Amino acid sequence: MDPWTFPVPRQGRRRFHAALLAALGAAPFMALGRGEAQRPVQLGIDAEFGLQNSTSAQAVELGAKIAVDQINAAGGVLGGRPLQIVTRDHRSIPARGIRNLEAFIAMPDLVAVFGGRFSPVIIEQLPLLRRAELPFLAVWSAADAIVDNGATPNYAFRLSLRDSLAMPFMMRRAGQRGFAKVGLLLTNTAWGRSNRAAMERYSATHAHPQVVGTAWYNWQERSLVEQYRRLTQAGAQAVLLVANDDEAAVLVREMAALPQAQRVPILSHWGVTGGKFFDEVGPLLREVDLSVIQTFSFFQARRAPLERFMATARKFGVRRIEDIASPVGVAHAYDMTHILAKAINLAGSTERARVRDALEKVPAHDGLVRDYRPPFTATRHEALTSAELLMARYREDGVLVPESAAR
Missing domain, CATH: 3.40.50.2300 (Response regulator)
Known part of the structure; x- marks a missing residue:
């Protein structure tokens, strides 16, 4: 018998040949798929890390880290690819922010950039963001022009206060x-x-x-x-x-x-x-x-989302909600990272234009700040409303609490 001939019953030969061809043809793609699954999907944070006495960039990074830890523990995105955070420091200087964006744009696996506190930096970055078609996620900056930028399609999304x-x-x-x-x-x-x-x-x-x-x-x-x-x-x-x-x-x-x-x-x-x-x-x-x-106070957070957050936050040194500096930055970045992960899965790709489109189509996310249904739409790139707003005061221990609780 020819060593390459197998005694396959006549009625099963067609099925067998089809399966064999499929297996042989898929082999290199299966290997590529495994490599793809191991390569991280990157999200950037461009913020004022090196600015003296600033805690806002660190808050954004902490919120994103807690969310990324949860997402990766649940299997990552796109069938197994982990999320990875890449940070750059603009020190509140627009020229540095533009250079940072150029570096982010060149990263093939980077799908979006989170911004920091300083609206003037981001407004200077907008033309480059528009040309590069890079999704920009505002999680602190409040100037209206960041989202109301006149671009079509608009690559800026905000989960933050606006002026x-x-x-x-x-x-x-x-x-x-x-x-x-x-x-x-x-x-x-x-x-x-x-x-x-x-x-x-x-x-x-x-x-x-x-x-x-x-x-x-x-x-x-x-x-x-x-x-x-x-x-x-x-x-x-x-x-x-x-x-x-x-x-x-x-x-x-x-x-x-x-x-x-x-x-x-x-x-x-x-x-x-x-x-x-x-x-x-x-x-x-x-x-x-x-x-x-x-826009948010941990002292007024809904119990179930807060418990989910704190269960992971403890890994990062947060023992009590009183330990959280710049609380809005943490909460906004945490929710936005989860929404971004859902958009990546919905897009089925790390292609930036597809992720941008998917951000407008995420149907819902039960977050820490609010239950978003939906977070964004094609005509609304603002995730928060006046319903979330409150006034807060510093207690004598320096903790920021809702105004009603400070009396």
């Missing part, structure tokens, strides 16, 4: 507290201008509270007291502050040195929570009435 929600909410909160006149103290950046525009849109349809003036300051100014005085002398009974942690600390120290009668409440945007603001001001914060807008 057109933040400023109206702070204006309403000021009115609820009985302040008929307010002043705006704004950073002279795209972020500050975004908030000024949001205030103007709100005031066009709301007579109260009245805005008596806007004062501007430059990044890293060493004194803000003169801008603050101009607003109070114009009649402001409260000041709406758009600042990061360092400038806010300067203002609090200067306000605490004023006579008590000259101190008015501060309602702050959330940039102050992205660094070591409390460490900078310490006991002086007792002398100033300061509240800060948030």
Whole structure:
């Protein structure tokens, strides 16, 4: 008998030959599939890691790490490929952010980039993101123009606060507290201008509270007291502050040195929570009435999602929710990473355009911040709404808690 001849029954020969050909033909693809399954799918984080006293980039990374650990423990994406985080530091400098994006774009297995706290950096990056067709996931930055960028298709998605929600909410909160006149103290950046525009849109349809003036300051100014005085002398009974942690600390120290009668409440945007603001001001914060807008508080989280989060967070040194610095950055990045993983599986590919399209089609995700149904659509690249907003305050131990719990 020919050694290559097998005694296969006539009625089974066709079936046998088909199976043999399929097996021989599939062999190299099966080997390729195993290699493919071992290669990580990368997600980038471009943020202000090297900025002195900043905690926002580290918060975004922590949230993503906790989610990635959970996703990989459940089998990864695309039938077995693990997710891998790659970080780059722009130190809040737009030129560095652009160079970082160029490096991310060149990585063939990288599907998306998460951004950090600084809207001005991201706005400068938008043209490159558009040309490269790289999905960008905003999990802290709030300037409206990041998502409202005029691009079609739009590669920017946000799971974060936006200024057109933040400023109206702070204006309403000021009115609820009985302040008929307010002043705006704004950073002279795209972020500050975004908030000024949001205030103007709100005031066009709301007579109260009245805005008596806007004062501007430059990044890293060493004194803000003169801008603050101009607003109070114009009649402001409260000041709406758009600042990061360092400038806010300067203002609090200067306000605490004023006579008590000259101190008015501060309602702050959330940039102050992205660094070591409390460490900078310490006991002086007792002398100033300061509240800060948030989209989420671990103290108000739903029990089941919080338990899932904490079960993994303990691996990363988080023993209690009080241990979490910059809580919104952690929570937003955690939810967005899970949504991205679902989009990758829905796309069935790491091709960036297909992942972008799939982000608009993820049907639901029961997350830490909220139950998203759906997270995004073709006409809505914003995952959060005004329903998630709250005001928070620092306790005497430096922990940020909902305003109602701080009293």
